[in-house]
Amino acid sequence: MTQTLLDELLVAARRRARADARITPLRELRREVERLPPARRFEATLRRAERVSLIAEAKRRSPSAGELRSAPGSSAVTDIARGYVAAGAAALSILTEPTRFGGSDDDLVAASRIGVPVLRKDFVVDRFGIWQARALGADAVLLIVRALPGDLLGELIEEAGHAGLDALVEVHDGAELDRALAADATLIGVNARNLATLDVDLEASLPLLERAAQAGATVVAESGIAGPDDVERAAACGADAVLVGTSLLRDSDPAAAARRLVEGAPRRSPPPGLPFLPRAAVKVCGTRTEAGVRAANAADTDFIGFVLDPRSPRSVEVDRATDLMAGAFGPRLVLVFRSPTADEVARALDRTGATGIQLAGFATPPPWLGDLVARIETVIGVLHRPESVRAARAEAEAWIGAGATDLLLEGAPAGAGGGSGGGAPVDIGRRLNRTVPAGIAGGLDPSSVARVVRDVRPALVDAASGLERNGSPDARRVAAFVRNARREPSGADRVSRDGRFGRFGGRFVPETLIPALDDLEAAWAEARRDPAFRAEIERLQREFIGRPTPVFPIPEAALAGRGGRGATIWLKREDLAHTGAHKINNAVGQTLLAKRMGKPRVIAETGAGQHGVATATACALLGLECVVYMGSTDIERQAPNVRRMGLLGAEVRPVVTGNGTLRDALNEALRDWVTNVGDTFYVLGSAAGPHPYPDMVATLQEVIGREARAQMMTAIGRVPDAVIACVGGGSNAIGIMRPFIDSAARLIGVEAGGRGDGLGDNAASLGLGAPGVLHGAFTMLTQDAAGQVVEPHSVSAGLDYPGVGPQLAALAEAGRMEVVRATDADALATTEWLARSCGIIPALESAHAVAAALDMLPALPPDTHLLVNLSGRGDKDLGILEHELPGP
Amino acid sequence: MNGPRRIRDAFTGAHAEGRTALVAYILSGFPTDADALAAAEAALDAGADLLEIGVPFSDPLADGPTIADAGRVALAGGGGLPSATRLVATLRERGRTQPLMVMTYLNPLLAAGEHETLTGLREAGADGLIVPDLPAGASPRFERRAAGLGLGLSFLVAPNTGPSRIEAAIAASTGFVYVVPLFGVTGARDTVAAGAGELIALVRSRAAGRAPVAAGFGLSTAAQVAGLASVADGLIIGSALVAAVRDEGPAAMGRLLRTLATGTSVRPSASARSVRS
Incomplete structure (x- = not known):
């Protein structure tokens, strides 16, 4: 690609970004991204692989190779991408550039559903392109050093971190590599194509691969990989992965060509790593009192830390820690040291019987750690305010190699104790956590922890002073800290004001139902705040439904007969609830609400008949007219429930459309509601449908x-x-x-x-x-x-x-x-x-x-x-x- | 010509001829692709000012038995959004210049990628979209994307729609405003719902100068059409046409539409109103 061509593509990219921003402005994109789960780990997948990885590229055409596939189209690109994944490609690269590569954003959306990490290959020139990549489902974004002058490169690398994406920073020569390293790139692609001549020269790119690898980056060889031999040469110079497109797409069977590269890829020894867990563990640190231990217990925290560093204001004597630990059950117990000797640690472990330690104050893991790790479960290595993401990662991998099971990134310098100020290093943390699961500490408290978790997605959050009130641990603050730390960052744990859980939910119904749903939402919000309404539900749960139901x-x-080894x-x-299923819990609540709203007529859909019976039962109790829609197929296979509904005074209307099952009953109930919306309350049986039903x-x-x-x-x-x-x-x-x-x-x-x-x-x-x-x-x-x-x-x-x-x-x-x-x-x-x-x-x-x-x-x-x-x-x-x- | 322009021109043109615009609903793929094409051409020949090309859907919760049952037949024969898109393209290839709006539930538009699907519809020659389960304002991105591609959108107003939602529907309707003057699903009815005229008139007064207002759901006779002709900028005939295609074929449907068209004249008193586009 020549400079002129690059310039032309950048001009087109800027124009496209402006046009796209009119359809979805940046702030809307960011809101969409907030509702998404974390991106897949593109860089970590490459870094942790046992073999050199293939990033397989799908595109419709390219300026250097011309038209690549006979049937360009979204489904063709997706099919090729699926073939790559089936052949063992570790990740995908999807060209979305439309003017010269014939790409489409929809290709990216479709590829992101395949299951492996996906790179958006495009000419990203601003923040918008980064957030858009994430919103479209990308896990990584390409940043071309030559296209991003001055500070822009560093800013976009940071921005990619904010968007939860990895940035593949592409360089063509030594000067560009210097810029990439100075901008703290962690994932560097060396493109073997000479931009002046368009020639590909793998040989000339090898020294760059080597230098990038030595600087601690994850390294990708781009362009010029024609076969397994080339993969081997790149790997010998430190490449963790190769990115291949054109040569695969020129093959009559791209998947087979990909398979040859995957099978020929050399083995490698990845840097030491730790598993990524879906959510942050919570550590309550600096516990000094029985009340503090009880609070941590009750809050179901993952770790309790006892500080044995005499310089800390929260330190306890070893004997005192031993006493306190006797009151803890559930959480894992960790002794927290700063720059201890091997002896100090060993003695404290012997005396307390603890199974975990946290070591602060070291620039590198102490050499004696190896002797200890065999006898303890938890070793938390503390990283003190690292100067760059690459430096933090090198330190982290050294700790893991030495036996650390967890890492904790602290804002405090190595010389100072925890709690000595220095806020949580979120800028390093959010990018470090893309490739190494690390915890974070530094001034966290109940009100800040959810934000930090959403931003950094750490493996562990740790707080001490933020949990105290008037100098001692406060049970309410501990509980709130744990609860907020475990909020689902994407919003899956609670409904948003517009009726969404994460990106799911909402209200997609014919206009006639909008006012009805608005009324329902308002009535429900008002009723659930009314103590009398809640008391009536509770009374009926107790006296009518027979709650609480037991656990058995x-x-x-x-269980032993089924291979059980003592698990329960x-x-x-x-099944012991009235009418024989959980459905009655919902039916009683909704029919009470119907009565409160003054709706004399109740409709419901039912599949197995359980919800229909429950609704008929509640209507009988409350004196409401009840119509139940039930598919004709279901009426046949659940005959006893049909008779029960009849006996309870409900009218069962058979639904013969479709296949006569639950969805047809639901369609028909919605049609009834559209027709009779004035006097009718629709008791929906599942936590589905339009807002506010699911919530x-x-x-x-x-x-x-x-x-x-x-x-x-x-x-x-x-x-x-x-x-x-x-x-x-x-x-x-x-x-x-x-x-x-x-x-x-x-x-x-x-x-x-x-x-x-x-x-x-x-x-x-x-x-x-x-x-x-x-x-x-x-x-x-x-x-x-x-x-x-x-x-x-x-x-x-x-x-x-x-x-x-x-x-x-x-x-x-x-x-x-x-x-x-x-x-x-x-x-x-x-x-x-x-x-x-x-x-x-x-x-x-x-x-x-x-x-x-x-x-x-x-x-x-x-x-x-x-x-x-x-x-x-x-x-x-x-x-x-x-x-x-x-x-x- | 961009979609919204062509849609509005159709209403202005009918108005200039002293009649309300006639909007005909054709279910694509019903009972076959060829029949649907014949029906669409018959409707245009019979004087339809605008066609709604319906897309059959597995869960048509706003449709009554006529269209829901026909939709199942169409689906069984391979109908769906791709076949509807082909129908639009074929009508354009045959030189039809009337506005064509695709009426579909939301899910088929999302499945293959919203951007690509909308682009494909526009490239085939569609002028707009009616999506009954997408309320105005529910997806600003969808609305902006359609606008960017030159696709007009029509949003619905029901008898219980409050003033602010009526305003939202008018503001977001770059095609016409679609008034459903009754509670319930699609399907022919013997009588026009009480209050239909008032509702249409209300919406029309609010939309004056901004968007034409057409009403549908339940119209099947020339008398019903005549009764509302002076109130609405356009009248939509759906289930009655689908039933005619089903029972007697596309040509008979064309004849029915011609009969209905006899009721579209606007009384002089009402023709003083102007519909600007």
């Missing part, structure tokens, strides 16, 4: 998790290790999970795997679907490439829904909730097993969740506790069970 541990003998599965017995239903179902958390505290003294629930629309899942979002418990959603992973064979909208709009919300859907919603399949009618509640979509995207699948066969077998071994016949829906827990069981160590939402009982499924299970 599956007997050990039964606790069942939250929603309202989740709030009404939260009672499940609140009870369970208290019950588990009583039973085992801590939160369970995992909370597991089946996910259709997901009201039982969000109901049990919400009160655990800010806890250390894993959250696991179990989708209906049906009869396989093919489109239409399952109801796995989270695991196998794509984002889209259905029933009023932006969420994950089972749909085809043209955006038509595909009828899902599950043996259980209650999971047979093509969408999912937006909060679960957001929690899954943020990585807070793990998503697994259980098949029809798993659910049926588990139903039978639970019936015979425990005397509990679960609903087929709930059996999916139990099946997933049983699946985990053999790998779990003793004293592990799983909490499973047994959301309903199985009587309604007798017809299906008789048909599907061989008789006795």
